[in-house]
Amino acid sequence: MKILITGSSGMLGQALCAKLADRHEVIGIDIKEVAECKLQLADFFQLDITDRNLIIQKIEEVAPDIIIHCAAYTDVDGCESNPEKAQELNVATTATIAEGCKLTSSYMIYISTDFVFDGKKKSPYTEKDRPNPINIYGKTKLEGEDAVKDMLDKYLIIRTSWLFGKGGxxxxxxILNRAKKEKELKVVNDQIGCPTYAIDLAGAVASVISNQLPVISGRLLNITNSGSCTWYEFAREIFGLANISGVDIMPISSEELGRPARRPKMSVLDNTKFREISDRYLPPWRDALKRYLEERKNNK
Ligand SMILES: NC(=O)c1ccc[n+]([C@@H]2O[C@H](COP(=O)([O-])OP(=O)(O)OC[C@H]3O[C@@H](n4cnc5c(N)ncnc54)[C@H](OP(=O)(O)O)[C@@H]3O)[C@@H](O)[C@H]2O)c1
Known part of the structure; x- marks a missing residue:
């Protein structure tokens, strides 16, 4: 299949290009230069997808079977101070990409986020739970979801969370960089989520494309690594696995940290539907973290 990926030089985009290029014809688009991955220069277009005419023209020229729309304004605090940019990239441009999909009859996969929820639920969020974003990033990503739903029949919205991996x-x-410079790290201990390795998510997306896309019921799917933790617990695990000593980690509250954007206190996503359609869960986040630390070591 011919698959066009927006944000192909970003964290998830790079992992998707690497995973999908073995079996599919992959074309990447990003505002940044081609990332170091399996994508050949000839399959990459450096362009600003907020340029409506340019992106529609490119979609029509490529006429892909599938567009995976990863590009977004992903700076959660930045979105608070620059809501116009968040609206333009996360909402208006997502609508343009959906329009392009309609013109070329392409299937659209839109990558969305756990931040569409307010975090008040006491158990993991399923695909049936009602979103209620509490920051501009979550609000604009949700409006992006709505734009896709309103315009297309052939689409899948994948919600994921707390991504880590190379390229972003x-x-x-x-945490690893701060541990080199600071003697004490303060890390938030009152937000719970599912850390997710971009490589594992890319593998899951590739398998959904190969096996379930034609038959999937419902058009919303949660996919994260298994398990959950707070940022503080995540940081402690990073310290343990990376053998960091001589640096203290202190748990603090979100209020103490005082970031511009509010974050949901609990944004764990329920992966039951993914398990039902694919017959598996993604590996636990601790296992994924170990593999990412290995990947970092090998890339040095
Ligand atoms: N990161 C997370 O924890 C997380 C969690 C849940 C969901 N998601 C969603 O997953 C998707 C992928 O996230 P990610 O973390 O891989 O994102 P990322 O690393 O920020 O990658 C996005 C890529 O899109 C590029 N881009 C931005 N504006 C563009 C434009 N106008 N034209 C073309 N390319 C542009 C970015 O370039 P610049 O770097 O130069 O801006 C970057 O290379 C996003 O849709 C995000 O909302 C992410």
Whole structure:
């Protein structure tokens, strides 16, 4: 199949290109240069997808079977100070990509987020739970979901959470870098979520494309690694696996950290539907973290 990936030089985009290029013709689009992955330069277009005419023209030229729309304004705090940019990229441009899919009869896979929820639920969120975002990022990602739903019949919205992997700004790298410079790290201990390895998510997306896309019931699917933790617990695990010593980690509250964007206190996603359609869960996040730390070591 011919698969066009927006945000192909980002964290998930890179993992998807690497995973899908073995079996499919993959074309990447990103505002950044081609990422170091299996994508050949000839299969990559460096362009700004907020340029409506340019992206529609490119979609019509490529005429892909599937578009996986990963590009987004993913800076959660940045979205609070620049809501216009969040609206443009996460909502208007998502609607343009959906329009392109309609013109070329392409299937659209839209990557969404656990941040569409307010975090008040006491158990994991299923696909049936009603979203209620509490920050601009979550609100615009949800409006992106709505734009896709309103315009298309052939689409799948995949919600995931707390991504880590190479090629993007992520918690694991931030903690490891801070541990080199600071003697004490304060980490939030009142938000619970599912850390998810971009490589594992890419594998799950590839398998859904190969096996379930034609028959999937319902158009919303949660996919994360198994298990859950707080950011503090995540940081402690990173410290343990990376053998970091001589640096203290202190648990703090979200209020103490005082970030511009509010975050849901509990945004664990229930993966039962993914298990039912694929007959498996993704591996536990601790196992995924071990593999990511190995990947980092091997890339040095
Ligand atoms: N990261 C997470 O924890 C997380 C959790 C849940 C869901 N998600 C969703 O998963 C998807 C992938 O996330 P990610 O973390 O892999 O994102 P990412 O690393 O930020 O990658 C997004 C890519 O899109 C590019 N891009 C931004 N604006 C563009 C434009 N106007 N035209 C073309 N390309 C543009 C970015 O370039 P620049 O870097 O130069 O902006 C970046 O290379 C997103 O839709 C996100 O909402 C992410």
């Amino acid at each position: 700004k992520n918690f694991v790298d931030i």
